[in-house]
Amino acid sequence: MPVNTTPSPTAELLRVGSRDSKLALIQTELVVAAIRQAHPTLRVEIETMKTIGDKIQDVALSKFGDKGLFTKELEVALEAGFIDLVVHSLKDMPTTLPDNMTLAAITEREDPRDALIMAPRHSYRTLEEMPSGSVIGTGSVRRVAQLRRLYPTLTFMDIRGNLNTRLAKLDAEDSPFDALILAVAGMTRLGLESRITQRIDSVLHAVGQGALGIEIRSDDQRTGLIAASLNHRATRLACLAERELMRVLEGGCSVPIGAVAQWDDSVKCLSMQAIVVSPDGEQAVEASSEIIVDLEQDEDAQARALGNTVAATMRERGAERILQAIERTPAAPVPVPVSG
Numbered sequence: 001m002p003v004n005t006t007p008s009p010t011a012e013l014l015r016v017g018s019r020d021s022k023l024a025l026i027q028t029e030l031v032v033a034a035i036r037q038a039h040p041t042l043r044v045e046i047e048t049m050k051t052i053g054d055k056i057q058d059v060a061l062s063k064f065g066d067k068g069l070f071t072k073e074l075e076v077a078l079e080a081g082f083i084d085l086v087v088h089s090l091k092d093m094p095t096t097l098p099d100n101m102t103l104a105a106i107t108e109r110e111d112p113r114d115a116l117i118m119a120p121r122h123s124y125r126t127l128e129e130m131p132s133g134s135v136i137g138t139g140s141v142r143r144v145a146q147l148r149r150l151y152p153t154l155t156f157m158d159i160r161g162n163l164n165t166r167l168a169k170l171d172a173e174d175s176p177f178d179a180l181i182l183a184v185a186g187m188t189r190l191g192l193e194s195r196i197t198q199r200i201d202s203v204l205h206a207v208g209q210g211a212l213g214i215e216i217r218s219d220d221q222r223t224g225l226i227a228a229s230l231n232h233r234a235t236r237l238a239c240l241a242e243r244e245l246m247r248v249l250e251g252g253c254s255v256p257i258g259a260v261a262q263w264d265d266s267v268k269c270l271s272m273q274a275i276v277v278s279p280d281g282e283q284a285v286e287a288s289s290e291i292i293v294d295l296e297q298d299e300d301a302q303a304r305a306l307g308n309t310v311a312a313t314m315r316e317r318g319a320e321r322i323l324q325a326i327e328r329t330p331a332a333p334v335p336v337p338v339s340g
Contacts, residue, residue: 014035015084021162146204204274241307244304
């Protein structure tokens, strides 16, 4: 993670909030290491807690329809002053934050693509090789919608739990799953990259996937100065465009919106493509656009404007009809059968 070694503000202690899962802690420790490198005199402590999304493991995420599932408890602690800064997986953060909170920084993105993880008992390596009826485990409606469109002969089942729990379910002798779809970033950060059998280019990833978001209180100037050293320009611009697209389309974690924004530093161009797919894979709306960013003007505002433009185009092409239908009849992968 590139670090801006600007002088540290006067401070003795910074309290960083994190979910208590193994992956969340690894991600938080990456951020803390970068903070310590940029501000070596600062004492940093990590405070962990469980969110409602961590506590409820037997219900599909698509049933909640709330993107605050993995952030709310941390925001309560932040507002109360128990912690000064929260490290989130950016894809878990709502696009609209509480009035007294702000997204102070976005870290450099890990590979944002989705990954295919094949069961050890199979010799297949790609989705294309998998026979009809193969069962894919995922808790993401976005992934299911796009994959049903591309691979209509495959079957999808919901799966919950942290990455190690999901992998254990896949590897079990009586597993109902032939493969899982997980984020490349999480597998890489956990040191499990060798389990990836395919990095999937045909599926547009979740908004913010692969990046970490740093949330602070809006009026906390001291922590704002500290967090500023964590910003990665290319990632920030891309993710702000993606988040604006989702905000305008009013999508949450249970809505099948895929978006890929990319920054080309050589020509100062920010481009984005996006897709909304009905859960059955039958209907899809796509759009793309790009802008040359004026470095003399507000770069964040220009990135958000790109997201707004792509969202408007998708609305014109019928994206809202798909999203409204989902709101009336929320969809999810079929449930996993419960063994005796």
